[in-house]
Amino acid sequence: MNSDRLLNLFPKPMTTNRRHFLKLAASSPLFLSTACTSNLNKNFTAHIVIIGGGFAGATAAKTIKLLAPDLKVTLIEKNRHYFTCPASNWVLGGFKTVDSLAIDYHQLSSRYSIHVIHDSAIDIDPVKQSIQLQQGRTLNYDRLIVSPGIDFNWQMIEGYHPGFENIIPHAWQAGEQTRLLQQQLLTMPDNGLIILSIPENSYRCPPGPYERASLIAWYCKRHKPKTKIILLDHKRAFSKQTLFEQAWRKHYGYGENGMIEWHSITDNPVKSIDAKNKVLETDFGDRFKADVINYIPPQCAGLIAQKSGLTDESGWCLVNPLTSESKLQPNIHVIGDAAEMTPLPKSAFAANSQAQACAFAVVSLIKDLPLADPLWMNTCYSLITDDQAISVALVYTLNNKGAIEQVKGAGGVSQDTRTEALQMEAKFARHWYDAIIQQSFN
């Protein structure tokens, strides 16, 4: 990203009046920690419980403790280790390991006095304001933040059965799934066929499938150069399309005679997958016998959100963008991928940004302080080779109708496609990864 784009990332608070500046600054955690330790002490120990310790939940827990150390914060996370989806495609490219994606919760609990419970939340009672955990405990809350990430709509294809993803990995939640997909790539024949099925919107990480195709191609170009990668996409256009297509043409060959081929199949969606024989069939009867099928299913909010009446027919959780409070259940906030906050994408950066805004709102509501207008940011880097990347960066705010909109002129997609510029973006991508982990979990 060039320096103009970096500068453009920020709306222009410096030229506006002091009130506007304070509103923007109020969504910065640094500002909040000073403001809150000095102004928010109103002798009230509320209990805030957070379900899900991903980018959204971990950031919310940490930010609340930074803002108001007197509040009691409990984080419920079912796994002892969290594997980041960001950088999981790098594993498929062969230049990162699955183990290096793992994060534990030690820093969050010891540094910020967050009570971390490793268990699954199986039920929420919004009337009693309590949560049932799988291992038998019940917790009461004053405010609840639900951030369980995504779940999958398997019923969209015929052939799904329990254990299906152990043969046909989605690798859209990182860890064992990433390992399995990598293993399949390593063991497939030299002239193998890989099919990537990509869902329609909305889903986690809009540019993720195309970064994946690029990095699988990067691996194959070196180790299995006769490979064919076919992308079957359930939409007509995709994020950073021109930049991706340019990169594919340059590095891997694109189209019928290249390594990567992309097809929009909106009118001819994937109908069935025979997992045992690795055969995928579409509605019109097109059949692909592949060596590796990476079926990325359509998605919805994590199961606990669905079970607790937080989702509507879209499968996502409707929230008031000002506070992230659910429109369907009082005193429950939803953040991260599970929340419907269009046009904000479902990304780790956006989840981190939403979590900070939500933490401020929750503390303000508990302490009976005025709410600040939130400001959200997102930057998505996508590696196209091991050392080149492209990016999209945008800033979002609330308009006067209370809806989220992009700040005009702030951010954009990569403009400079010279090799040196793309190499610089890859360096930014690696720094971004370290920084978001630091900011969310440490």
Ligand SMILES: Cc1cc2nc3c(=O)[nH]c(=O)nc-3n(C[C@H](O)[C@H](O)[C@H](O)COP(=O)(O)OP(=O)(O)OC[C@H]3O[C@@H](n4cnc5c(N)ncnc54)[C@H](O)[C@@H]3O)c2cc1C
């Ligand atoms: C291949 C890939 C690449 C990506 N790359 C990027 C990138 O470069 N940049 C970027 O910004 N984003 C990227 N993303 C998107 C990013 O991973 C998600 O947007 C982000 O993880 C969302 O965070 P979250 O906290 O909402 O959900 P999650 O990260 O999924 O966290 C949810 C957590 O909740 C826990 N949980 C769920 N239900 C329960 C329950 N009932 N009880 C207890 N715990 C529960 C889960 O175990 C999990 O730890 C990528 C995604 C993919 C798939």
